[in-house]
Amino acid sequence: xxxxxxxxxxxxxxxxxxxxxxxxxxxxxxxxxxxxxxxxxxxxxxxxxxxxxxxxxxxxxxxxxxxxxxxxxxxxxxxxxxxxxxxxxxxxxxxxxxxxxxxxxxxxxxxxxxxxxxxxxxxxxxxxxxxxxxxxxxxxxxxxxxxxxxxxxxxxxxxxxxxxxxxxxxxxxxxxxxxxxxxxxxxxxxxxxxxxxxxxxxxxxxxxxxxxxxxxxxxxxxxxxxxxxxxxxxxxxxxxxxxxxxxxxxxxxxxxxxxxxxxxxxxxxxxxxxxxxxxxxxxxxxxxxxxxxxxxxxxxxxxxxxxxxxxxxxxxxxxxxxxxxxxxxxxxxxxxxxxxxxxxxxxxxxxxxxxxxxxxxxxxxxxxxxxxxxxxxxxxxxxxxxxxxxxxxxxxxxxxxxxxxxxxxxxxxxxxxxxxxxxxxxxxxxxxxxxxxxxxxxxxxxxxxxxxxxx
Amino acid sequence: xxxxxxxxxxxxxxxxxxxxxxxxxxxxxxxxxxxxxxxxxxxxxxxxxxxxxxxxxxxxxxxxxxxxxxxxxxxxxxxxxxxxxxxxxxxxxxxxxxxxxxxxxxxxxxxxxxxxxxxxxxxxxxxxxxxxxxxxxxxxxxxxxxxxxxxxxxxxxxxxxxxxxxxxxxxxxxxxxxxxxxxxxxxxxxxxxxxxxxxxxxxxxxxxxxxxxxxxxxxxxxxxxxxxxxxxxxxxxxxxxxxxxxxxxxxxxxxxxxxxxxxxxxxxxxxxxxxxxxxxxxxxxxxxxxxxxxxxxxxxxxxxxxxxxxxxxxxxxxxxxxxxxxxxxxxxxxxxxxxxxxxxxxxxxxxxxxxxxxxxxxxxxxxxxxxxxxxxxxxxxxxxxxxxxxxxxxxxxxxxxxxxxxxxxxxxxxxxxxxxxxxxxxxxxxxxxxxxxxxxxxxxxxxxxxxxxxxxxxxxxxxxxxxxxxxxxxxxxxxxx
Numbered sequence: 001x002x003x004x005x006x007x008x009x010x011x012x013x014x015x016x017x018x019x020x021x022x023x024x025x026x027x028x029x030x031x032x033x034x035x036x037x038x039x040x041x042x043x044x045x046x047x048x049x050x051x052x053x054x055x056x057x058x059x060x061x062x063x064x065x066x067x068x069x070x071x072x073x074x075x076x077x078x079x080x081x082x083x084x085x086x087x088x089x090x091x092x093x094x095x096x097x098x099x100x101x102x103x104x105x106x107x108x109x110x111x112x113x114x115x116x117x118x119x120x121x122x123x124x125x126x127x128x129x130x131x132x133x134x135x136x137x138x139x140x141x142x143x144x145x146x147x148x149x150x151x152x153x154x155x156x157x158x159x160x161x162x163x164x165x166x167x168x169x170x171x172x173x174x175x176x177x178x179x180x181x182x183x184x185x186x187x188x189x190x191x192x193x194x195x196x197x198x199x200x201x202x203x204x205x206x207x208x209x210x211x212x213x214x215x216x217x218x219x220x221x222x223x224x225x226x227x228x229x230x231x232x233x234x235x236x237x238x239x240x241x242x243x244x245x246x247x248x249x250x251x252x253x254x255x256x257x258x259x260x261x262x263x264x265x266x267x268x269x270x271x272x273x274x275x276x277x278x279x280x281x282x283x284x285x286x287x288x289x290x291x292x293x294x295x296x297x298x299x300x301x302x303x304x305x306x307x308x309x310x311x312x313x314x315x316x317x318x319x320x321x322x323x324x325x326x327x328x329x330x331x332x333x334x335x336x337x338x339x340x341x342x343x344x345x346x347x348x349x350x351x352x353x354x355x356x357x358x359x360x361x362x363x364x365x366x367x368x369x370x371x372x373x374x375x376x377x378x379x380x381x382x383x384x385x386x387x388x389x390x391x392x393x394x395x396x397x398x399x400x401x402x403x404x405x406x407x408x409x410x411x412x413x414x415x416x417x418x419x420x421x422x423x424x425x426x427x428x429x430x431x432x433x434x435x436x437x438x439x440x441x442x443x444x445x446x447x448x449x450x451x452x453x454x455x
Numbered sequence: 456x457x458x459x460x461x462x463x464x465x466x467x468x469x470x471x472x473x474x475x476x477x478x479x480x481x482x483x484x485x486x487x488x489x490x491x492x493x494x495x496x497x498x499x500x501x502x503x504x505x506x507x508x509x510x511x512x513x514x515x516x517x518x519x520x521x522x523x524x525x526x527x528x529x530x531x532x533x534x535x536x537x538x539x540x541x542x543x544x545x546x547x548x549x550x551x552x553x554x555x556x557x558x559x560x561x562x563x564x565x566x567x568x569x570x571x572x573x574x575x576x577x578x579x580x581x582x583x584x585x586x587x588x589x590x591x592x593x594x595x596x597x598x599x600x601x602x603x604x605x606x607x608x609x610x611x612x613x614x615x616x617x618x619x620x621x622x623x624x625x626x627x628x629x630x631x632x633x634x635x636x637x638x639x640x641x642x643x644x645x646x647x648x649x650x651x652x653x654x655x656x657x658x659x660x661x662x663x664x665x666x667x668x669x670x671x672x673x674x675x676x677x678x679x680x681x682x683x684x685x686x687x688x689x690x691x692x693x694x695x696x697x698x699x700x701x702x703x704x705x706x707x708x709x710x711x712x713x714x715x716x717x718x719x720x721x722x723x724x725x726x727x728x729x730x731x732x733x734x735x736x737x738x739x740x741x742x743x744x745x746x747x748x749x750x751x752x753x754x755x756x757x758x759x760x761x762x763x764x765x766x767x768x769x770x771x772x773x774x775x776x777x778x779x780x781x782x783x784x785x786x787x788x789x790x791x792x793x794x795x796x797x798x799x800x801x802x803x804x805x806x807x808x809x810x811x812x813x814x815x816x817x818x819x820x821x822x823x824x825x826x827x828x829x830x831x832x833x834x835x836x837x838x839x840x841x842x843x844x845x846x847x848x849x850x851x852x853x854x855x856x857x858x859x860x861x862x863x864x865x866x867x868x869x870x871x872x873x874x875x876x877x878x879x880x881x882x883x884x885x886x887x888x889x890x891x892x893x894x895x896x897x898x899x900x901x902x903x904x905x906x907x908x909x910x911x912x913x914x915x916x917x918x919x920x921x922x923x924x925x926x927x928x929x930x931x932x933x934x935x936x
Contacts, residue, residue, distance in 0.1 A: 356868060357868055366859075366874065369859075373850035373855065376878070379875075381861070385871075
């Protein structure tokens with residue numbers, strides 16, 4: 001693996017913050033938190049001199065004065081939770097966290113044999129040893145200050161265990177609601193999903209805001225540990241308001257012959273940074289990391305992905321698509337490592353970006369680091385605008401320009417959205433694309449989901 | 456297969472062909488670096504005051520800079536006080552013809568297969584041979600002078616064309632550019648200077664052979680090439696260096712300026728001593744090369760074949776300032792045994808309708824580590840800019856590495872940027888196919904590797920294409936496992 005560049009220690013807000021705990025924690029967790037806290041104190045909030053954060057200025061997080069509330073009583077959470085639920089449709093379980101605290105009244109948990117969907121506090125009481133083995137395995141904090149901060153400060157979270165050979169048909173939905181309080185809220189949320197041998201599940205993580213105005217911070221860490229032959233269909237949907245700061249870290253360990261398939265959708269947030277780190281830890285593992293984002297207004301969306309081919313015969317696929325409008329900024333940094341002796345690796349990465357405005361800015365760095373010879377690795381990156389020929393083709397057939405643009409944008413982004421297997425989610429996200437770019441395309445999407453209406 | 460493998464291994468491990476030291480009298484100054492050393496260098500070269508001031512300015516800046524550590528190469532820290540910063544063959548009396556050049560020097564060139572007189576007679580190439588840091592022979596000067604082309608050593612240019620040097624020196628790579636370039640500004644000893652006047656098409660390929668000789672002497676070359684409006688010039692640079700156990704530092708700077716409608720083609724074959732199988736010795740090659748397409752419709756093409764050096768650190772770049780200007784970069788980089796290469800290019804698009812093409816072929820064998828690092832930057836004003844990049848890596852053996860770090864920064868919606876990279880190895884089936892048709896294993900590898908690099912070799916001038924293919928054969932045919 002490549003060594004990271006030297007760091008300049010940044011500011012360290014939240015240092016005096018301690019999570020409010022419902023019950024005392026076991027010694028191993030207290031120790032983990034202490035180590036994480038001192039690591040965070042060393043690293044601080046990253047500055048632009050840190051190569052990994054060069055294009056993601058997060059200095060505002062240190063100066064905004066975020067605080068953390070002690071309960072889940074954000075007054076407006078109920079409405080947004082309901083609409084978040086509608087995104088996914090019927091679910092096997094739905095856990096709702098408001099500013100990082102569990103909201104039992106808003107959550108539902110059906111009974112599926114062989115599956116435990118718990119809060120972190122519950123899991124600590126019932127399955128402390130399993131937690132101890134898995135926590136922090138997929139999302140390491142040695143070199144990631146926000147992950148260290150999360151490990152030190154998270155108060156609760158979702159824990160999912162899926163037993164051997166159990167197939168969970170309906171999605172498990174984890175909803176995180178931020179904001180809704182008088183002070184800017186900071187939520188350090190956590191999710192841990194563990195699948196035993198041959199298990200399969202669909203997990204949707206949704207991030208929303210209590211309202212459209214509140215500045216709030218989400219520092220989410222999610223970990224997925226897949227046993228032999230396990231399979232996860234994962235969706236990360238970020239629809240926070242345009243004032244929100246969002247730092248999302250997803251760590252994945254893929255076991256032998258296991259398959260992790262992820263779609264990462266970022267339509268919200270003022271500043272969003274997503275880190276996906278996937279370790280292919282067993283022969284024959286497979287990992288798909290797809291993503292779409294729209295950055296309009298003055299928003300910034302940064303996606304960093306790392307796929308670490310540690311074992312032979314693993315495949316990885318990656319398609320990231322972005323649309324930049326207004327003064328939007330997009331960052332993509334995709335790393336593929338192929339370690340020594342990880343022969344017969346097949347890795348493919350594609351990054352495509354559409355620029356709709358002259359003030360938009362894109363920084364992309366698709367990166368390959370290969371230490372084995374019998375491998376197939378490719379990456380491709382393109383940046384461009386809507387094809388004039390395609391626009392002309394549509395207009396020649398009597399389609400007005402704004403509508404033609406909408407069609408082309410939807411086709412561009414549909415390449416990834418169409419791969420979403422949860423049907424209501426696919427339809428809802430597809431409908432949001434022209435909505436987000438409405439002022440640009442001159443089109444609006446009717447509430448009943450019909451074809452776009454253009455002026 | 457096994458017999459082929461043996462002979463391939465023999466080839467891959469064969470000794471550096473050009474490892475010999477020419478025993479001629481060297482004039483050196485004590486090792487180490489200080490303002491006094493710079494004053495001595497400047498005085499020895501009889502430089503004007505402004506040149507010394509510029510060197511000292513760079514030196515003071517350098518003292519405040521830190522050695523970069525972002526690159527993907529690893530080496531023990533360099534002690535800059537252990538380096539001899541000036542080495543020149545004792546000045547001879549003015550030379551009128553090649554006969555007057557030190558016979559030993561001539562013999563060295565002959566061993567390298569670049570007999571000056573033969574080149575002069577047969578190929579029409581004007582050779583400004585740089586032996587260590589001082590030019591010892593310049594040919595075809597008269598013929599070029601007739602057309603108004605100035606082609607001479609850098610020191611001569613400082614004496615005879617100070618205005619031109621002063622105008623363009625540091626205009627593309629400023630004295631404060633980066634650690635190694637700034638060091639070069641302070642201590643550079645010689646190099647080449649070329650000025651092609653308005654509308655002139657240089658009638659021959661200009662070429663210079665650089666050669667590092669004296670032990671422990673860092674080589675600090677500086678090349679400045681200016682093509683005035685509508686001029687066309689093709690410049691060749693080739694290198695070999697003798698075997699040495701201590702690492703030698705080479706920090707060169709190359710600046711190209713292309714005015715309106717001018718075309719510059721700059722080709723390099725670099726085959727310095729790569730160190731032995733265990734990574735002992737070898738040249739550290741830290742080079743800053745940059746060209747500026749200052750005028751509209753200008754064009755700069757960089758072509759490089761990098762087979763030597765223990766460490767290669769160079770990013771020949773183009774600043775596409777003029778509208779419709781074109782930048783091109785074609786590269787083959789080979790790392791074998793313990794060699795490391797971190798190379799690539801920067802294409803900075805400033806003008807409208809600027810275009811750039813990047814084709815990079817990296818070949819890693821043994822324990823070699825090969826990195827492509829590139830930047831494509833489209834600024835706001837670069838309406839209609841277009842870039843196409845392709846980086847392919849070929850891995851030979853399971854202990855080498857191939858890495859790609861392309862940076863793409865786009866700030867204009869009309870820009871079209873494409874980047875593609877792939878990694879592959881020489882397939883057993885390909886070897887089998889060739890062997891079935893009566894080719895030996897090594898010939899098969901040679902054929903496949905040359906095919907892999909064809910797109911780049913095509914861009915090289917004839918004289919170089921042959922040498923490049925030979926070089927690949929020696930440094931690479933390696934390791935089909």
